[in-house]
Amino acid sequence: MDKFLDGLQDKLGPIALKLNANKYLGAVRDGFMGAMSLLILGSLFLLFANLPIPGYADLMANIFGNDWATFFTVPYDVTMNIMTLFVIIGLSRSLAKSNEIDDLGAVLWALIGFLILTPISSFEVNEGMSSFLPMGNFSASGLFLGMLAAMLAVEIMAFVLKKDWRIKLPESVPSNVAKSFDALVPGLFIIVIFMVIRMLFGATSYETAQTFIFQIIQTPLTSIGTSLPATVLVIIIETILFSFGLHGPNIVGGVMQPLWLSTMAENLAAFQAGLDLPNIVTYQFYSNFIKIGGAGGTIGLALLCLFVAKSQQFKTLGKLSIGPSIFNINEPLIFGLPIVLNPVFIIPFIITPLVLTILSYIVMATGIVPPTNGVNVPWTTPPVFSGFLVSGWRGALWQVVEIGLSTAIYFPFFRMEDQKALALEKGQSEEDLYSESVN
Known part of the structure; x- marks a missing residue:
């Protein structure tokens, strides 16, 4: 087993490290992480406008008037409904740092590039035409275009600056003024290139880059990437990487998070409507x-350490890990037991989240538990409470069942390691323990 794990680590380790170090995946991850607090708060406000409590809407209308819901829907509109803009800001800033160029200029020109490719709508007002940018273009439907536009704009800017194509001012000019002029030439390249892209798409049946991206790339990729087989594959990769000490969720998240957030936004819009x-x-x-x-569905393992453990080592670890585990943080278990590079615990660590x-997919597909409503509750929200917020009382009840499943799957592996730890604490060898169990 040890030789197999060592060989697997030798093969997967370099691949995982390259993915983790990829500047584009890192920039995508940073973009979403930077926007996460806004998305969480925005979706929570929408939840308050749609609490599934009988009589809640009538009570609020009697107190605040018929338009009471706008107090909650406006924060949703300026966060979730324009999420692409926030992701672009974080993504372009991260990519600018990787390219060692001015991050503020990169953010501004990335936004300009995206806005050039964004469809403009018009309507007639006072016998004239007025133009506007629909808010929907900045929601999840514009997410992939926004990320691609930001990457292209920052790379154009980095290329031009590295070629030293810039307007050079005397050294006496203040640095902040010089920086503004440094961005003129890259900005010109960005505007021209993005306008050419806009005109090229305008000559096709798609008419806009956003329509093309959404129909040809985003929709098929989302449907494939969020299927049950794809999700199972992601979980396998994630837990295998974590088993070798590599942060699987961070590595995989750069690829999958845009897809998951896109379907989340679709559910939230449907929930609102x-x-x-x-x-x-x-x-x-x-x-x-x-x-x-946490990763690996380790809540059951934390409970076993706290309530069932016989060895002092596991009892102590249970007291230390139960608090973080309630908030879905399990590094004390992953590195304290450890789970990392532990042939015994790696098995349930992979099996549990797969189960x-x-x-969970089956109970939601069959209607036993409602699908998640799109409200982006913080990932640290404790189980049962989080289930109630995103899927009602049946979601909370299902999480109770999941905690039981996690406990049952981890138990035989936990018992084996706990007995081993207890034997060592008593001064016995592992051979003595095994011989006693046979007899």
Whole structure:
């Protein structure tokens, strides 16, 4: 087993490190992480406008008037409904740092590039035409275009600056003024290139780059990437990487998070409109029904350490890990037991989230538990409470069942390691322990 694990680590380790170090995946990850607090708060405000409590809407209308819901929907509109802009800001800033160029200029020109490619709508007012940018273009539907536009704009800017194509001013000019003039030539290249792209798409049946991206890339990629087989594959890769000490969620998240957030936004829009929820696999599905207690669904292992352990080592670890585990933080278990490079615990660490993924998908697909409503509750929200917020009382009840499943799957492996630790604390060798169990 040790030789097999060592060989697997030798093959997967370099690949995982390259993915983790890729500047584009890192920039995507940074973009979403930077916007995450805004997305969480925005979706929570929408939840307050749609609390599934009988009589809640009538009570609020009697107190605040018929337009009471706008108090909650406006924060949603200026966060979730324009999420692409926030992701572009974080992504372009991160990519600018990787290219060692001015991050403020990169953010501004990335936004300009995206806005050039964004469709402009018009309407007639006072016998004239007025133009506007629909808010929907900045929601999840514009996410992939925004990320691609930001990457292209920053790379154009980095290329031009490295070629030293800039307007050079005397050294006496203040540095902040010189920086502004440094961005003129890269900005000209960005505007011209993006305008050419806009005109080229305008000559096709798609008419806009956003329509092309959404129909040809985003929609098929989302449907494939958020299917049950794809989700299972992601969980396998994630847990195998974590088993070798590599942060699997961070590595995989750069690829999958845009897809999960896109389906999350679709569910949230449907939830707001009172329609059927279209997606099962969303960011909430991943963070609240798969990662119960953290990566590997380790909440059951933490409970076993706290209440069942006989060895002092596991008892102490249970007291230290139960608090973080309630908030889905399990590094004390991953590195304290350890799970990393432990042939015994690696098995349930991979199996548990797979079981939770498949069963959660089944109960939601069959209507036993409602799909997640798109409300982006913080990933640190404790189980049961998070289930209630995103899937009602049935979601909370299902999380209780999941905690039981996690405990049952981890138990035989936990018992084996706990007995080993107890034997060592008593001064016995592992051979003595095994011989006693046989007799």
